[in-house]
Amino acid sequence: MERSGPHHTIETPRSSIGAIAIIRVVHPDPTQLGLTNLRDGQVRLAKFWDIDEGVLVRWDPDSIMLMPHGGIAIVRAISQKLANLGVPLAEFADPCAVYPEAETEIEAYMLAALARAPSPQAVDILLEQPRRWRALGIETIECANAVIDFSAESELTRLIEPVIVAAVGRANVGKSTLINALVGEHVAIVADLAGTTRDHVGVLVDLGGLVVRWIDTPGIDERVEDGDEIDLALGVVRRADLIVHCVDSNDIDARLDERLSDAVHRDAQLVVVGTRADLGEHQSGVDLRISINADGSMLGIESLVERIRECLVPESTMSDPRPWRFWEQI
Numbered sequence: 001m002e003r004s005g006p007h008h009t010i011e012t013p014r015s016s017i018g019a020i021a022i023i024r025v026v027h028p029d030p031t032q033l034g035l036t037n038l039r040d041g042q043v044r045l046a047k048f049w050d051i052d053e054g055v056l057v058r059w060d061p062d063s064i065m066l067m068p069h070g071g072i073a074i075v076r077a078i079s080q081k082l083a084n085l086g087v088p089l090a091e092f093a094d095p096c097a098v099y100p101e102a103e104t105e106i107e108a109y110m111l112a113a114l115a116r117a118p119s120p121q122a123v124d125i126l127l128e129q130p131r132r133w134r135a136l137g138i139e140t141i142e143c144a145n146a147v148i149d150f151s152a153e154s155e156l157t158r159l160i161e162p163v164i165v166a167a168v169g170r171a172n173v174g175k176s177t178l179i180n181a182l183v184g185e186h187v188a189i190v191a192d193l194a195g196t197t198r199d200h201v202g203v204l205v206d207l208g209g210l211v212v213r214w215i216d217t218p219g220i221d222e223r224v225e226d227g228d229e230i231d232l233a234l235g236v237v238r239r240a241d242l243i244v245h246c247v248d249s250n251d252i253d254a255r256l257d258e259r260l261s262d263a264v265h266r267d268a269q270l271v272v273v274g275t276r277a278d279l280g281e282h283q284s285g286v287d288l289r290i291s292i293n294a295d296g297s298m299l300g301i302e303s304l305v306e307r308i309r310e311c312l313v314p315e316s317t318m319s320d321p322r323p324w325r326f327w328e329q330i
């Protein structure tokens with residue numbers, strides 16, 4: 001996987017905002033790019049063209065690390081600038097070259113996964129992996145790949161690649177209020193919205209350590225005729241890994257509009273939430289009830305967050321002591 005020739009990689013998750021971003025530039029002479037050349041191990045405050053100021057580190061003889069502010073726009077502008085200078089973005093750098101300090105190949109891959117994983121829940125479990133594989137006498141990716149599949153893997157990959165959660169339901173049941181409350185309470189990571197007017201990408205929201213891509217949809221009921229709104233909701237529902245069906249206390253039944261329920265992916269999970277619970281009783285069929293009041297007081301939100309986390313990455317999976325082939329996602 002090692003790439004020869006000048007290139008750069010973005011070592012921090014690109015869809016999230018952190019205090020700093022890390023961009024690794026592999027180039028024989030950084031001065032040709034307008035960057036200061038440093039000796040091994042040197043660290044300097046530096047100007048990154050007219051884009052930003054930050055920290056420049058000489059990590060190893062082949063590469064320097066640019067650490068600008070972590071905003072998506074800054075990272076994108078620097079990446080574009082490097083590409084214009086003949087230093088293209090390499091999607092897949094060899095983790096062993098990026099992390100020469102790693103003792104084993106699996107450890108290098110773990111460090112690469114750690115740098116990109118958006119979910120805080122991923123940290124402890126990733127840190128454990130080199131030791132777990134080593135306990136089986138396995139230190140390389142090739143040997144690990146030869147071992148039979150582990151059932152828990154598909155759920156754990158959700159810690160690395162955020163799943164899509166779609167909030168659906170009739171108009172005015174509180175779908176948008178719910179995501180606003182979650183974003184307020186649960187460190188929203190603003191998603192990259194460029195070019196997505198129709199095809200919503202939603203917001204990345206941290207649900208107690210699990211980051212998901214939450215997509216709000218327009219209210220749909222039988223009065224809504226086929227057209228743009230339905231198409232938009234259908235597009236989201238088809239891609240969703242988990243559907244949060246919001247049902248108001250005024251709703252006569254807790255069934256999802258047939259057009260939407262027909263589109264739900266067969267592996268998708270469903271949580272039926274009774275919204276605006278302060279306004280009345282719900283019909284049976286809701287899994288839990290929530291209310292979000294204008295004064296900011298809320299009920300049931302933590303239970304909902306826990307429920308979603310348990311659906312997507314159950315506690316039993318998190319505590320599964322077997323090793324995990326996490327690199328298939330990086």
Ligand SMILES: Nc1nc2c(ncn2[C@@H]2O[C@H](COP(=O)(O)OP(=O)(O)OP(=O)(O)O)[C@@H](O)[C@H]2O)c(=O)[nH]1
Nearest residue numbers: 170171172173174175176177218219276291292293
């Ligand atoms: N009393 C009360 N009002 C709520 C609650 N949640 C939302 N509302 C109010 O209900 C109304 C509709 O909320 P929205 O979040 O816009 O509903 P929606 O499902 O996104 O509506 P559409 O986008 O039109 O489908 C707003 O006036 C909210 O302030 C709640 O828990 N309790």
Ligand SMILES: [Mg+2]
Nearest residue numbers: 175176217219
């Ligand atoms: Mg809405």
